[in-house]
Amino acid sequence: MTAPTFDAARPTSDSAVVLRMTDVHSYYGNIHALQGISFEVRAGEIVTLLGANGAGKTTTLKTIHGLIHARKGRIEFEGRDITSMPAHEHVGVGIGQSPEGRRIFSRMTVLENLQMGAYTRRDTSTLHEDYRRVFELFPRLEERRDQSGGTLSGGEQQMLAIGRALMTRPKLLLLDEPSMGLSPILVEQIFAIIQDINRQGTTILLVEQNALMALGVADRGYVLQTGRIVRSGEASALLQDEEVRKAYLGG
Amino acid sequence: MTSATAARRPFAAIPWRAPLVAAFALVIAYFVILVGVLADPSQHLTFVGAIPQAQAQFINAVTIGAIYALIALGYTMVYGIIELINFAHGEIFMCGSFVSWWLLTTLGFSGAISDPLLLIGVLILAFAVSMLVMGIVGVVIERLAYRRLRNAPRLAPLITAIGVSFILQNIVFVAISNSIVTTPQIIPNTVLTFGPVTVGLINLFTIVLAVGLMVALHLFISRTRLGRAMRSTAIDREAAQLMGVDINTTIALTFFIGSALAGAAGVVQGLYFGITVFNIGFQAGLKAFTAAVLGGIGNTTGAALGGFVIGFLEVISSVWGQGRWSEAVVFGMLVLVLVFRPTGILGQQLGDRA
């Protein structure tokens, strides 16, 4: 764990910033996937990250989480430099993720998947409460708690992935395409649940292909294009933006 | 995927079938051994005369199977978590037998210990030391030889493993002995009688110990937090990290446990056969590997099962062919499994609950 830096003593106006990315560059070998990304997420917000296939949305989330380490730039979480923190320590500072493609543990039961979410937690007193909360958000999961993850439907797997991330008790929840492959009704449900989670106090960074839905729930948004941020602003403004409409909302 | 697997093997869906099939297989194995003993032209035994011998061979098969099972678990655990066939694992077993040889001879033992309390104490010490030392050796090997190659093409760590295996063999060859070493058989040559069944104390000890270790391992993997960390890392390393699992520690733990079990098998080797040699790990390792493949590599229950199957195959082929064919049968089995059922009897799962 890194020692507190001088950033910890920044002005209070800044303390509402949960995540700050400053000129972040990431590579896969010599593929320059993120080419200087800067943005921030403030406490209590839902911020959405939009962009076409291959724009770098997933890479951004992986970089935040330390699965890929930024080669240049700085990532701060609650004022603390986490740029080079190992991936497994991110849960400890309050970052949870439901990754692209769900990535649930197929040969483990639903309950065991949720237990994995609680893997680093020692606060057994609040643990019970959180299982309850996840089962309230997703009653399906409770019905299937002893079923192995791989046998769940796509929608149920998505619920499990989100539930599992919630079990880490994140301050910041990273969601990578939670609507992928779901029926329209289920997409509505998932987005309603995302808003619920946010209202209960979790800050959310939402990556989506479904720009319309994402901008509908988000406070602000950023648009990524080949590793760079090309647009940013209030969600309502982005919804009106001509370019954004053309590129992501079908006109 | 899981439901498709279940459909392909209807036995798995019905829990009471498994023990029934196992019991049936054991009965058949017994009769095959019995007929083999009767058919032995050098002995001319009557049916009644053959029974005690068949019984002894049956128990011998279970004992040898237990040793293979203990070694096979390490192969399967390591494969399950990093998809590496750790060819140095047989050498861990060999080194374990030398650690126990060294400890027992240093303490001045050369034969059976008749005082039961002393015997138990020395056994606990021998197993604890050998398991701990080999566990640490396994962790060090992973750290030095395999970790850097984790994302390399799969052939690289495989060749490295073969290299590590030569290194361990040569260390023992140079530092200890280039020929067969006699190990102290500290367990008295006592035979216990349970009604019509007679079992050697060493056999009973080995079987109980191996089964105990396997049950403990199973409970550890399926019920504990660290066991879940191991399974999740085996399934999806990146997702496990997102949950806060330190995969380096988890992989090291897997090597520790697998190597410790091979270390325990090494102690049993010395106690049961009374000998060890620097190159014993090669064949034992290959047979245990066959056991792991047979059970479904990556699947701990399968590895244990495979170990016992190999034990029986070896004993049956030696009873029928006076030992000449046992290797050919076991490795023929490996080829057959790889060709016709590469996922093994139980399929590919770490910590399967079937």
Ligand SMILES: Nc1ncnc2c1ncn2[C@@H]1O[C@H](COP(=O)(O)OP(=O)(O)OP(=O)(O)O)[C@@H](O)[C@H]1O
């Ligand atoms: N493991 C990898 N190795 C090499 N290049 C990669 C790898 N993963 C992603 N890339 C490249 O990095 C770029 C960004 O990919 P990323 O997955 O972040 O896109 P994305 O915005 O999430 O796209 P999608 O909407 O399709 O999920 C792409 O050009 C992709 O080809």
Ligand SMILES: [Mg+2]
């Ligand atoms: Mg993506």
